[in-house]
Amino acid sequence: MTPQERYEKLKEHLLEENPVLVDVIDEYKELDEVAKKIGLLDENQTYTEFISWWPLISILGTFSAGKSSFINEYLGKKVQDTGNQAVDDKFTVICYSKNDEVTTLPGVALDADPRFPFYNISKEIEKIDPEERNINKFLQLKAVNSERIKGKILIDSPGFDADFQRDAVLRITKHIIDLSDLVLIFFDARHPEPGAMRDTLNHLVELAKKHSDSDKVLYVLNQIDTCAKEDNLEEIIGAWQRALSQKGIVSGKFYAIYNESLAKIDNPEIAERLKKRKDEDLAQITEKMEKVTIDRAYRIVKNIETKAKEIMDSIPELKKLLGKFRTNMLIADALMLAIFGAGSYFASTFVENTLLKYGIYALAFILFVLAHFRVRSLIVKHMAKKIDNEYLRKAFLKHTKWYKPYLLAGMGIDSQKIKAKLEKLIEDSRSFIQKLNDQFISLKKEKSNFSQNQEPKAELPEVQTASK
Ligand SMILES: Nc1nc2c(ncn2[C@@H]2O[C@H](COP(=O)(O)OP(=O)(O)OP(=O)(O)O)[C@@H](O)[C@H]2O)c(=O)[nH]1
Ligand SMILES: [Mg+2]
The missing domain is CATH 3.40.50.300 (P-loop containing nucleotide triphosphate hydrolases)
Incomplete structure (x- = not known):
């Protein structure tokens, strides 16, 4: 299932079963886009698949x-x-x-x-x-x-x-x-x-x-x-x-x-006693069953904030790793350049023929290029192995692909722009929480209108509402 198909199917089901969450899918979609740009998610992945919606x-x-x-x-x-x-x-x-x-x-x-x-x-x-x-x-x-x-x-x-x-x-x-x-x-x-x-x-x-x-x-x-x-x-x-x-x-x-x-x-007297016990306990069981549904909705929305913060935290880490990668590569290249340069110069002193001299320089250059890519792949592998977070590792590998100029690795990541986008997503998710609160409060009222003397006991989970 592609992410697009998943968004659509989820929306379709939510529309029937839990309409208040339908628009949350678009928030997840935006979150996915940011994460994909940075490389934390692959093109065929989406954060919607890592959380249970029901x-x-x-x-x-x-x-x-x-x-x-x-x-x-x-x-x-x-x-x-x-x-x-x-x-x-x-x-x-x-x-x-x-x-x-x-x-x-x-x-x-x-x-x-x-x-x-x-x-x-x-x-x-x-x-x-x-x-x-x-x-x-x-x-x-x-x-x-x-x-x-x-x-x-x-x-x-x-x-x-x-x-x-x-x-x-x-x-x-x-x-x-x-x-x-x-x-x-x-x-x-x-x-x-x-x-x-x-x-x-x-x-x-x-x-x-x-x-x-x-x-x-x-x-x-x-x-x-x-x-x-x-x-x-x-x-x-x-x-x-x-x-x-x-x-x-x-x-x-x-x-x-x-x-x-x-x-x-x-026995009617026993029947009444047992029924009383059963009614009380059954009401509590059913209430718990309703409460997990409400809790789940909050968790889905809260997850947007959690993921957005995770992405934010990962950017400086990724930039640091890519900076280290650039430095390692510069040192490696400088060393190899020195070795191949000196080697070819030394070898050329033994030959008189100018054409042959150029031949030696060209060979040294080819060897340098080959060594560069070999060393580059070794450095990437070695550094990636040390990254514990698999998403960060994925992003690191994306930015250090062999054909990408290493001096530019990570330069395209605009931290400020990404941060602004993620902050907006967090703010929107908080207004969703507000929407959920409103819905459940009206649900509670509806219920208590049904049975005036039996106020539902389900507590709203403690949540933050928009802080601004
Ligand atoms: N007296 C009485 N009988 C019950 C009650 N609940 C279920 N039964 C009966 O107990 C038998 C088993 O009920 P099921 O609902 O099939 O039980 P189950 O746990 O699903 O059984 P398995 O699927 O075989 O594991 C049925 O004959 C029901 O009619 C109850 O509260 N009181
Ligand atoms: Mg059964």
Whole structure:
């Protein structure tokens, strides 16, 4: 996909799902142009490919915990199959589509859609498991027309059981957890521990553990309606949390819910109690799911400023490197000129014939030119090797290409002009933040008008607004 195609596709999707971000693409385009001029990006690269535009929410957990049922309920549509046996054997990536019918596409489709952060996921899967090159075996894509999926991506996963603890699934899960903005780990109240829970603990929880402090992992005990018969919810929750804490998970968020349309609770008093608990916890889960979408929008805009500053910082560094390159070359040339000059002069003193003398000088000159290019390529290689930042290295290599006059290396970089352009981009990105603030404030108002007494708790992330 060329950068131009990517801009267009992103704009097309944003227009449908998150229109407030459409104009941000043009900002990225300008940023790309500056970076390309300096050489920090190749012609076929764009900063839009290094950031996820849609937040990823993954639903993981034990088999039959009710992951797919939860997703169907959330979307308000029966998108995923459900059942009491292990149903899903693949990861299903769910995204928005305006078509009424649910479209299922093979996993390779993910590579061609700029919404997904799985940048070249096929390559990733090849790395994960060279035997199982077929990405379609592990992943499928479903496009669904539901308001709630707009601007986000959900992943439903195969349940973890003994058969599924194959290396590839575990490694894909790890990859997905790393990429996700939010991870919901489902257990079910029928088997809070040990049995199925033990395997899950050993694998899934181990994978999610390193993210425990980041507020990104939510532990969800599902199907708590099944506790109604014995009325032992607190006991079950206690056992579940103890099992988690034995694995070192003490700080994560714990929720207890059930799927109202699937539950049958006979005792009305217990039903009311369980429903109260479920409503509260479910509201918090859904709020978190909305919040990552908002956070992601801010992050995308903030990234413009980060990248602009990175470019600004790289210019003096690049200029310094190119200055050093020029000096090295001047010294090398002077030395070689002296050696070849003196050598040819010395050799010419042994011959009488003028034509032969000129022949020696010409030969010395040719040898000097050849040596010049050889030494130049060695100096470039040696200096490039020492540059840690790959973008800076790329820019350095661009400005020191063999056919470019080295005395002019980097002279064309107009720092002042670039700085002014980048500062303008930063200023514009701040006014976008303002736009986002306005949008979310009006969204909040809308919501609170819906339920006067239930003020949404989602906090706006702390952001700077235009400082001037
Ligand atoms: N009583 C009750 N049953 C539920 C609840 N959630 C799901 N179920 C049932 O539990 C079974 C498993 O649900 P699924 O949604 O298929 O579970 P899953 O986690 O997607 O399962 P796999 O994809 O096989 O790993 C189905 O028969 C659902 O009807 C719930 O909250 N309460
Ligand atoms: Mg399922």
